[in-house]
Amino acid sequence: MPLILFNKPFQVLCQFSPQEGRESLADYLDIPNIYPAGRLDADSEGLMLLTDDGRLQHKIAHPDHKEAKSYLVQVDGVPDAESLARLQAPLDLGDFVTKPCRAVRIAEPEWLWPRNPPIRARKDKPTSWIAITLEEGKNRQVRRMTAAVGLPTLRLVRTSIGPFSLASHPLMPGEWMEVAAEDVGGRS
Structure with a gap:
């Protein structure tokens, strides 16, 4: 069970x-x-978990199991206390209402690799970073949440994802990397 x-x-x-002209897993x-146990949009980066165990895949990916997922989000603009409070509270996105989450403004992460291609820079509009942790994961949820509070x-x-992080398993x-079965513990 890798x-x-x-x-x-x-x-x-x-x-x-494969899809012509696009890289895939x-x-x-x-x-x-x-x-994959869960998905990331093509325009998102970062940690994914993959397995050959269908039960483990379901447990990791299914929203009923509430595996916390954390994100670093660079936004267009600077969040104030009100926009952060709105992100943390249940937020109506039209087709669903989000569950409460954690959202805090952070300094730009020094350890984060540069994106290729880089984010466009606009001198007239600052960007900032928010750390968001959800216990759900609907389609494009984080992007929709930040847009709803005026911070695209x-x-x-x-x-x-749950106990697995890029902080404890640094990967470019x-x-x-494969995590040994004993590292998974009682997760299967």
């Missing part, structure tokens, strides 16, 4: 099937019979 931690690069599709992982997402990097974009 559990693979993978740092998905920007613009890589979260699938193994198959360009980075040549491991038979593994599947420029860069989105998932840094942790495109790198992966």
Whole structure:
């Protein structure tokens, strides 16, 4: 039962099937019979978990199991106390209302790799960083949340899923590692 931690690069599709002119997981992982436990949009980066164990995949990915997921989000603008409070409270996004989450403004992470291509810089509008931790993960949720409070997402990097993080398992974009079965503990 391999559990693979993978740092998905920007613009890589979260699938193994090829799509002309686009990189996919198959360009980075040549491991038979593994599947993503959850997804990241092509324009998002960071930690993904992959496994060949269907029960473990379901447990990690299914919202009922409430695995916390943490993100570093570079936004267009500077959040004030009100916008951070709105992000943390249940937020109506039209088709669903988010669960409460943690959202705090942080300094630009020094350890974070540069994105290729870089984020566009606009001299007339500052950018800032927010750390967000959710216990759910709907389609494009973080991007929709920041847009709803007037802070469009420029860069989105998932840094942790449950007990697994890029802080404790430093991987550069495109790198992966297998976590030993005993490291998984009672998670399967």
